[in-house]
Amino acid sequence: MDIVFFGLLAVGIVTELVTKGGDAALASLIAGTQNAVQNGVTMAGGMLFWMGLMGVLEQTPLMARLSHSLQKPMRFLFPDAGGAAEAIALNLSCNMLGLGNAATPYGIEAMRIMEAENPEKGVATDSMCVLLALNASCLELFPATLVGLRQSFGSARPAAVVLPVLLSSACSTAVTVLLCRLCIRK
């Protein structure tokens, strides 16, 4: 990220110095950070609503039910999950509901339990690899933050993206599940 950031800035500043001069370059940089404040305030509205709603969702039994119903199909992908099964199921449930921030603590908890049960410390177990791969493909039932963001920027159809997001993440999750199954040793 450091290199990306420096690279973007360096190319931009040098080019603008040549094409428009130093004052313009500085003005562009400050205009960018001013836009950051404006965009931040704009996105706050939608974010507050959806994160509030997700707070309600977290308190309902729906989450527990979803993670419970995941436990059986999970055995297929996490044969050596052991004591981490519940944390893994909660992590995946949160991810599916677009609660990325709620998912992280469960994910780390699952990793900690798996490492504690790991016979070869420092070498990832099958279940660890599968957990990370599933986190990368992230089947998304309802991308709440994204819908809030679109609303904030005045979209007339904020939820129009839900179905394509669901379909494309379902495809990549299916591919990941298949490949994981092939990579697992047992």
Added chain:
Amino acid sequence: MSVVVPVGVLLLLGYALLKRVRVFSAFTDGAAKAFPLLGRVIPCLAAMLAAITVLRDSGALDALIRLLSPVCGALGVDARLLPLILLRPLSGSAAIAVLSDLFTQYGPDSEIGLTASVLLGASETLLYTLALYFGAVGVRKTRFTVPLALLATLTSVVMGLLFSKLFFG
């Protein structure tokens, strides 16, 4: 589709009420979590938008996009989406910054705005998650994780582009 979401919101709240959830305080607790998120996103927005604005104002971004357009065109990808696709696995906040920039420029309901939304929604901040999860427990040998996770991200991008074309093209 336009009815589904508001009705879903109502159903969820009604269901929560039936299950004796303290709906009001659950909502405010959830909404309160938006602030730490915004606190992380806004500084990142500042960094990324400063870089993107100077790149665009200088003309370098346009030149780059024009340079890459033939390649992207052959693949059926809008070159203006490239910054988003490349940044997504690196940093979620940076990707949100780029998305908000696309929204302000083209509008969230333009084809590019819609496609960018799908791309953001359908993939994950892969490298950050990898570093965080493995770093937290000190695992060094990650075996098949990186290739698999990269492949998952690539599939998400390709499918996201395809479905966007299908739905919004």
